[in-house]
Amino acid sequence: MRTDVLIIGGGATGAGIARDLALRGVNCLLLEMGDFCHGASGGNHGLLHSGGRYAVKDPTSASECALENAVLRSIAPFCIEDTGGLFVSLPEDDPSFADTFIGSCRSADVPLEELTAREALRSEPELISSVTRCLKVDDGSIDPFSLVQANVDDARSAGARVLNHCAVTGMTVEKGMVVEVKVRDRRGGVPSTMVPDIVVNAAGAWVDEVAKLAGCRVPMGLDQGSMLVMDGRQCRHVVNRLRPPSNGDIVVPNHTSTVLGTTSRPAGAPDDVAVSGEDVDLLIRETAAMMPSLRARRAIRTYGGVRPLLSGGGREASRSFAMLNDERAGNLLSVAGGKLTTYRLMAEKVSDRVCGMLGNRSECRTHREPLGPPAEGKGDSIPAARLVRKYGSLASSVDTTDTRVVCSCEQVLRSEVTAVLKAGDALTLADVMRRTRAGMGYCQGFDCSMSVLEIMVEQNGADPVSSLSEFLGERERGLGQASGDQLRQEMLRRHVLIGVYGLGDRE
């Protein structure tokens, strides 16, 4: 199959590039080896940065975040919750840091407003009462699954082809150019050889592995971060610790849960996402210093992500990004670094470069045009708002007259699952979960997975055992550190799945 531009990687960056190029009239094809958001795009806290976090150490990233924050709010309001963010200082923190922070935010154009301790406690009652300073910024929470899916959908309607579950397995390089890309498709039926003019390597943590297929190298500083999901919304704002970026200083309320983050350690491989018990203890200890009530709350699960940082890695590494290519494969452009909040800007810069190579002189439109047609509301009810948040403009395709619920934790309607399966990208139970949230609640898909599977077998003829084992294996990885009530839930789950159904024991 021929294409002008082949984009590898269906995270925010790759999907953003596909959309950008398609809007400029460029013929392009995006391939993702797993589901969209397979890597760091799905393994982050879902924080829409104001820029505050990077203001002191990395002012360029901070300014980029501040600008992109405003852009995303205007083009993709459906997947963003305008929670606002607080940076809070505690008595044990360096008192001079707050002033440094204010100065840095001002010079990086990150809007902020100082609250008195009393105002802070009034607007965020769970904060510890000894809070000394509190700065309010434009942080928000964002649903990366919904954001990336909207980019994919919009890219498609502008003419791009996008395939998930399609892995690149090899490249043929002739005279310093990639001439052929070999592909393995989980669905079958797609030609296994692609012939591109330009290859954009936006594989995130896998960027070096993809570059190697063409004989190139992209030195990366892969860095693992752990997150802990708490049941329910534990705060109104994103709550940050007012200190130099460190471990366990972010609390993000999102959908029906609250995410505590994050940690940092070198990752051995792009899929080295394992979360240790020490990480869990650290996250609770550090975030509870700001919000003591978090200690008593129920932790549902852990998850990890691998940050595709530029070489060096760690907390000190720049959150900025780079485009690399070399003479060994002149038409392979690798993108490394960056972050979710600035994905669109990265996509714009990469697309500018690609268009330069193609001689296309169209201008970027992604910062002006909304991501998809405006969401059609079905009233202001909470269920309607939730549908819009998850599906954007596709919310109207969900039949809300059918009130049957498949996932009682997340109140997911049967017709949501049907609509998602009809759209075609969801092949597995986990794919359905990322789109509908069925299985993300405190029971972790214990029972709804069976009901969703029944619908999948009905509609797609999916193979139930492999789909179920894959899904339950994925959920189980997040439950290794379960404790308290969640551990009781996990014991019940294991009794039923292993003891009664005989799953998980099979060879």
Add this chain to the structure above:
Amino acid sequence: MSHALVVGKGAAGTFSSWLLAKRGWEVTLVGRGTPSTALSTGCLRSVPNLCRAAISEFLNNESMPWASGEREGISRIGTSYRCWMSPAHSTWKQGETPKSIAVVGLDGHPSLLPRVASALLNGRKIRAAPFTLAGQVPSEVPLASSFRKDEAWEDLAEELQKMSVETILIPSLVTLQDYHRLDQLEGRCGRDVLEAITPLGSPGQRLADLMLSKAGEAGVTIWDGRKVTALDVKDDVVVGATVVGGMDARHLSVDAVILATGGPLVDGLVLKEREVSDPFGKFRVVRSAAPLTGGYDSLEGMLVNTEGRAMVNVAGAGDCLSSGSREYGSGLTEALESAYRAVRALEGT
């Protein structure tokens, strides 16, 4: 007559109460909440090596006959379920696998997943086809309550008659009182009726109901919905207990106690983070890296106090006991056997 207090109304508590009552004790059974027996599949997975005859007598019930031996059934998602003893309509004798099965689900209710189960059965070379009966049952209504009326059963029999198969797999629908309806259904539709093996549903509740009623028939005084909040201990002997129910608190003088309060899953043992502990603060708990296997320490059937001495008149039974190798799904048989051992230990005193 000696007075025994049994705490917990699951399999271990009811069976030990029943055994004690048969042996001439005056027994008070105090229980609350949902025991894990009621969450189970209502079948005995592993073969009891102890007291098989007593178990059979205890579980014997006119309206719900049992089948025992090497049995096999089908879980609600279509996987194979093997056990030693089950209600007659739950399993077949191993080796006598049905040739063809109609897997009948009810629209809108997730209790039996006809398509998933059929796909899994076909994968195991058992010819199966899914059917979904219309007439929506809202998923939040327990199936059993939708099938209280005769008309619902008439309609079901009529639908099932049309199917040209040997065996019909249906969701678990019936309560203990209604179990005879499965025989009637089999007679009406002329096919073998097989009930899907279902946890967290009516089969477990049936078993829990049956056990509690057998204890009552044997003369056990049952205080349901009450909680033992404190035990009075003098020189390693429990002499009394405080039982609370609502506003009412009573003190009870006792000669012996069996704790059959269940594991951390049902709050019999306190679970904090990943550690289990004794809610009474009197007995030693064996901690283990796997919280599933932690529980009360025991010495020749008697619980061990926090100083490490065996209690004189307190035995433990069921999931609240520490168990080195508790296998998933074997809890019921173990609970019954440990209840038997607890009674023997008390009789020895």
